[in-house]
Amino acid sequence: MELTLFLVIIGFLFVLLSATPFLLRRTIAFGVTIPEGHTDDPTIASFKKIYAATIFITGLISLIAYFTLANTSSLTEEKIILTGLAIQFGIIFLSMGLYFYFHAKTTRLKQLNEWGLHLKQVRIADLAIRTKDEMLPSFLYALPMIITIGLIAYTATQYSSMPSMIPTHWGPSGQADAFSPKTPFSVIALLLILLVMQGMMLGINAFTKKSGIKLNAAKRKTSQIQQLSFRKYTSWLLFMISVLMTVLLGFLQLTTIHEGLGSAVLMLALPLGFSLIVLITTAIYAFKVGQSGSRINVDIEDDSIAGITDVDDDKYWKAGIFYVNKDDSSIFVEKRFGVGWTINFANPIGYIILFGPLLLILAITFFL
Structure with missing residues (x-):
């Protein structure tokens, strides 16, 4: 395995x-x-x-x-x-x-x-483009969080019948390999970690939705379609991962409450299935969409304009990886190498959204 x-x-x-x-x-x-x-x-x-x-x-x-x-x-x-x-x-x-x-x-x-x-450097601004943005609304990301809160409440009602040792880690085979004594905190620790990750994904989607949409100055129409598609599919991928995490960790929580609920085969298949679905979906997303939607074929005649180019903002990209621009209000910006988003390291809110949840998860595991 x-x-x-x-x-x-x-x-x-x-x-x-x-x-x-x-x-x-x-x-x-x-x-x-x-x-x-x-x-x-x-x-x-x-x-x-x-x-x-x-x-x-x-x-x-x-x-x-x-x-x-x-x-x-x-x-x-x-x-x-x-x-x-x-x-x-x-x-x-x-x-x-x-x-x-x-x-x-x-x-x-x-x-x-x-x-x-x-070449003349041009920055394209389209004030109407946000009305066409099809990124998922944040309330959808709150739905898995509601399920998790419901599981926390259900766990509280089953506390007395739960085993004296609570699983805190599961190995590649799907079987628990680390335990902690039963306390009101340890029985919901897994769900608290899930809730933190769900909140992080909600925050990423919400602030990504507010980020700037960069259009190619020389190919405005094509880049508009590709950008909107990239944002939509990224939002859906993030939501799918949030739902899959809820299913996986929620099921592990139920097997802790009701011993014997999951057979050995199911406990093996569930995490493996989760990993395969995430990997395959991510690969399809990367190869079909590409960064900024660059791999999406657009069947449209664009009004290519010679003699102009996008504004060169290389000075804000340290080593081409770290974006540091205090004059940019965007918290998340598109990566320059890789597919997805990175934070504007000049905006402290980005640190809170990404590293705050990680610190919370470390704190939860430390107190187990």
Whole structure:
């Protein structure tokens, strides 16, 4: 079970990371703004191919070696898990190293060729575009929270009949492998963690909805459709994950209240099914939508305008990853490398939304 799970995760990881440069907007390469007219530069194309090939080949070799080692050696469950984690972190560190290397080379290439120097920088503002935004309303994210609060109330009514030792951790096999003595706090700790994560997702959706919508100055109509689609599908993906978490952790809570509710097969299948659904859905989202909706085909004739380009805001992106702009009211902004959103590190509210829940979860687990 552990081996299968790690093989799936490692395969997903190196395929997604190797594809990342091709999932981004054409006007962004390794965190650097590339003006229209230079997006097909052969040197940048070679950077992307080298990055992708290195990650993919390394990941594939690691996956084969991991599978072979696990099947030819008498590795313990602990060693299988540790080896799998080591491979995952190794692939991530390799991708980070390659990213910073090619970020520096792309920045240098842009400076040497003076890309965008003779183009007029334009920032497009469409005041009516928010009326077309189809991101999910925040009240939908509150529905899983209501279910969790209901489970907390139900747990309180069943407190006296619950076992003296409460599960606090479940292994890859779906069976509990860590316990804590029964207290009014420990019996609802899992639900409190779930409630915090649900609240975090609600906050991310709400503040992402208020974030700025950046349109391509040279391809306004196309970028508008892609941007709106990207925001809609991101919102749905986040909501789906919130619902799946509620189902998984809610079921684990019910098995704690009613011992014997879940069979061994079900306890194994549920977390595995959760992981597979999330991974597959995320992969479909990344490859079908792409960052900023860049992979969504738009069958429309755009009024391409020559001689202009988007405002170059590279100065606000530290290493092309960390966005720091105190003049931007947006709390969340689109990533420059990867698919999704990151915070504006100059806005303290972003820290509260992301790191506040993490600190709460750590506090809950500490007091168990």
